[in-house]
Amino acid sequence: MSALVYVRDQLGNGCVPRFDRARRRADPRSLWYRRNEQVDAAVEAALRCTEAGLPVTVVAIGPERVDWLLKHYLAAGATAAVRVWSPDLDHVELDDSLAASLMEGVIEQLRPDWIWLGDDDHGAVAVHLAELTGRVLAISVVDVTGRGHELELDRRLDRMTERVRLTAPGIIAVKRGAALRYPSHRDRLAARQQAVTVLDAGAALDGIVHGRHPTVTAITPPKPPTTRRRELSGADDRVAELILGGTGGGHSQVVEDTVPNMARLAVATILDRVNSTTPTNPTTGDSP
Amino acid sequence: MNAGDGRIRVLIETAGGAITPLSASLLHLAADLAESRDLAVHAVMYQALSHPHDLAAAAGRYGASVVAVPETEMDAIDLTAALVSDRDQDPGLLLTSATAVGREVAARVGARLDLPVLHAATAVEWRDGRLVVSCPALDGKASARTVIDAAPTLGAVVTVAEGAFSGVEIDGRPPARIEPLHRAETDAPWCPRPHVTGRALTPVDELGLDEVDVVVAGGMGLGGPEGFSLLRELAELLGGRVGASRMVTDRGWISTDALVGQTGATVAPSLYLACGISGAPQHVIGMRDSATVIAINTDAHAAIGQVADVLFVADARKLVPAMIELIERDRSNLAGTQA
Ligand SMILES: Cc1cc2nc3c(=O)[nH]c(=O)nc-3n(C[C@H](O)[C@H](O)[C@H](O)COP(=O)(O)OP(=O)(O)OC[C@H]3O[C@@H](n4cnc5c(N)ncnc54)[C@H](O)[C@@H]3O)c2cc1C
Numbered sequence: 001m002s003a004l005v006y007v008r009d010q011l012g013n014g015c016v017p018r019f020d021r022a023r024r025r026a027d028p029r030s031l032w033y034r035r036n037e038q039v040d041a042a043v044e045a046a047l048r049c050t051e052a053g054l055p056v057t058v059v060a061i062g063p064e065r066v067d068w069l070l071k072h073y074l075a076a077g078a079t080a081a082v083r084v085w086s087p088d089l090d091h092v093e094l095d096d097s098l099a100a101s102l103m104e105g106v107i108e109q110l111r112p113d114w115i116w117l118g119d120d121d122h123g124a125v126a127v128h129l130a131e132l133t134g135r136v137l138a139i140s141v142v143d144v145t146g147r148g149h150e151l152e153l154d155r156r157l158d159r160m161t162e163r164v165r166l167t168a169p170g171i172i173a174v175k176r177g178a179a180l181r182y183p184s185h186r187d188r189l190a191a192r193q194q195a196v197t198v199l200d201a202g203a204a205l206d207g208i209v210h211g212r213h214p215t216v217t218a219i220t221p222p223k224p225p226t227t228r229r230r231e232l233s234g235a236d237d238r239v240a241e242l243i244l245g246g247t248g249g250g251h252s253q254v255v256e257d258t259v260p261n262m263a264r265l266a267v268a269t270i271l272d273r274v275n276s277t278t279p280t281n282p283t284t285g286d287s288p
Numbered sequence: 289m290n291a292g293d294g295r296i297r298v299l300i301e302t303a304g305g306a307i308t309p310l311s312a313s314l315l316h317l318a319a320d321l322a323e324s325r326d327l328a329v330h331a332v333m334y335q336a337l338s339h340p341h342d343l344a345a346a347a348g349r350y351g352a353s354v355v356a357v358p359e360t361e362m363d364a365i366d367l368t369a370a371l372v373s374d375r376d377q378d379p380g381l382l383l384t385s386a387t388a389v390g391r392e393v394a395a396r397v398g399a400r401l402d403l404p405v406l407h408a409a410t411a412v413e414w415r416d417g418r419l420v421v422s423c424p425a426l427d428g429k430a431s432a433r434t435v436i437d438a439a440p441t442l443g444a445v446v447t448v449a450e451g452a453f454s455g456v457e458i459d460g461r462p463p464a465r466i467e468p469l470h471r472a473e474t475d476a477p478w479c480p481r482p483h484v485t486g487r488a489l490t491p492v493d494e495l496g497l498d499e500v501d502v503v504v505a506g507g508m509g510l511g512g513p514e515g516f517s518l519l520r521e522l523a524e525l526l527g528g529r530v531g532a533s534r535m536v537t538d539r540g541w542i543s544t545d546a547l548v549g550q551t552g553a554t555v556a557p558s559l560y561l562a563c564g565i566s567g568a569p570q571h572v573i574g575m576r577d578s579a580t581v582i583a584i585n586t587d588a589h590a591a592i593g594q595v596a597d598v599l600f601v602a603d604a605r606k607l608v609p610a611m612i613e614l615i616e617r618d619r620s621n622l623a624g625t626q627a
Contacts, residue, residue, distance in 0.1 A: 269582060
């Protein structure tokens with residue numbers, strides 16, 4: 001029973017990209033990276049669900065820069081690392097379907113029983129892979145039990161957990177799970193010596209990129225969130241004024257009053273917000 | 289696309305028989321986009337309903353002219369097959385919410401019909417006859433704008449996350465026409481599905497901080513671990529979970545599972561209540577996308593005021609118990625009337 005984990009890193013929390021608008025990209029010198037929690041959880045799940053001695057290969061798409069990530073997962077217990085790259089990828093947008101198409105090439109070569117991914121943004125690479133390979137898929141996975149050919153998974157749907165059984169070959173996108181094991185110093189040193197296999201994506205790209213969808217036309221720093229919900233039903237006037245008056249942009253409504261008055265206003269404001277999203281049981285439609 | 293023959297399809301979800309706020313916001317966005325181009329808005333349900341007429345009336349008020357309802361619940365694979373079954377028609381625009389089902393259907397339909405799929409859109413608008421979609425890029429540190437040609441035909445899939453748009457009902461709009469959503473012969477017989485062995489409502493305390501609608505967070509202003517017992521009580525009453533600042537998790541007043549911010553969870557609930565939290569940038573980075581932020585702080589000029597909709601200048605240790613009492617009284621009055 002072999003496993004392949006598609007891994008990627010993500011921008012550091014405090015990283016502030018500098019934008020090169022003419023080239024529609026961020027200046028690479030302004031970027032720094034950290035590990036992605038969901039990918040960590042996927043690697044850990046793959047290590048736990050694969051029998052000892054069987055291969056767990058971590059695969060990343062990217063330039064030499066991403067080797068640090070592959071080496072970290074090697075140190076944590078992955079048995080091999082593959083990096084897919086072509087300088088041509090510098091000039092195209094690596095969207096979900098392109099990432100899936102490149103991964104498909106690796107999957108054809110390695111033929112893993114299980115493919116693991118972090119369900120970090122949209123789970124979309126996993127879905128595209130399922131469409132390309134015809135494997136059974138589970139996204140939004142929060143717990144995995146079992147080992148080998150058959151696994152039991154908990155998938156988190158909207159406020160509901162669904163338990164599913166998957167039989168290999170399959171694709172699993174992990175949203176949450178156990179923390180990645182901490183590699184020892186010795187394992188880190190050993191991983192440094194391990195080679196990363198580099199696969200040239202050039203040939204695959206020729207076939208894939210031609211006739212692709214519209215690409216990004218502009219990239220800018222995100223706007224501060226201004227899209228507060230604006231509809232209010234049944235709230236009293238002062239509450240409506242409080243919520244609608246707040247812009248979230250440095251102009252909050254400041255209330256100084258007696259404790260009972262503030263409690264009344266705070267509760268009315270809170271209940272107005274909470275009642276518009278009262279949790280319900282999606283299977284029965286009943287409130288819990 | 290000729291005027292009148294195009295459509296925007298919106299995958300909608302319900303809770304307790306009512307359209308969820310996120311689906312309502314999708315319908316409203318679709319109605320806005322459709323209005324200027326003379327397009328029709330078709331709502332598509334995947335859950336079966338005992339009272340489809342109520343849903344049709346609500347979908348109509350949000351701007352849908354048709355609502356397609358299945359006889360029995362469909363999963364993402366059935367739904368994809370149903371949505372791609374009329375390939376001879378223009379694909380149009382498909383809007384889905386960024387829920388587990390919405391995300392899976394969006395990517396499957398995009399792959400099957402070879403359409404661009406844009407995730408977690410923050411703006412969707414027409415410009416010079418083309419559809420312009422803005423989405424987060426670079427792990428949320430940038431916004432990327434994609435332009436999609438609408439001629440000769442429009443074809444795109446867009447997912448939308450909670451809080452990006454709002455749904456406004458317009459009275460006087462006619463109910464949507466109910467159509468059956470037929471199970472289509474799948475065009476992907478190779479597509480196996482997982483074997484579902486059980487389903488259960490997830491208890492709130494098992495949900496991650498980033499999954500709940502209400503986060504009641506506390507900081508040093510609570511004065512000690514006992515302040516968090518109050519917050520737990522309030523969170524329980526509101527069906528939410530307790531969050532915390534780093535200073536308090538470092539002191540062990542509450543476990544690090546509750547940590548919000550740069551080194552903890554990033555949350556975007558409907559309501560974030562910050563009690564005795566100063567609003568340091570490392571904390572704010574993890575909660576600034578919350579739909580409504582209410583702060584309680586003794587300092588009227590605390591930095592949390594920069595991101596809060598409302599700042600109550602008060603001692604949290606006094607205001608929170610008063611709030612708990614009011615909510616409990618409100619609930620018992622309600623229970624009394626219902627009995
Ligand atoms: C590298 C790094 C990473 C960090 N990561 C995080 C992180 O992930 N999350 C995080 O939260 N912090 C993080 N921090 C710490 C952060 O900088 C702040 O120190 C921390 O958020 C402050 O916590 P606080 O608001 O609870 O405390 P304080 O800053 O001490 O604020 C307490 C507030 O309570 C108010 N107050 C006092 N008494 C009362 C009362 N009775 N009622 C109501 N209000 C009262 C005060 O006016 C004040 O505004 C990080 C720091 C560093 C350097």
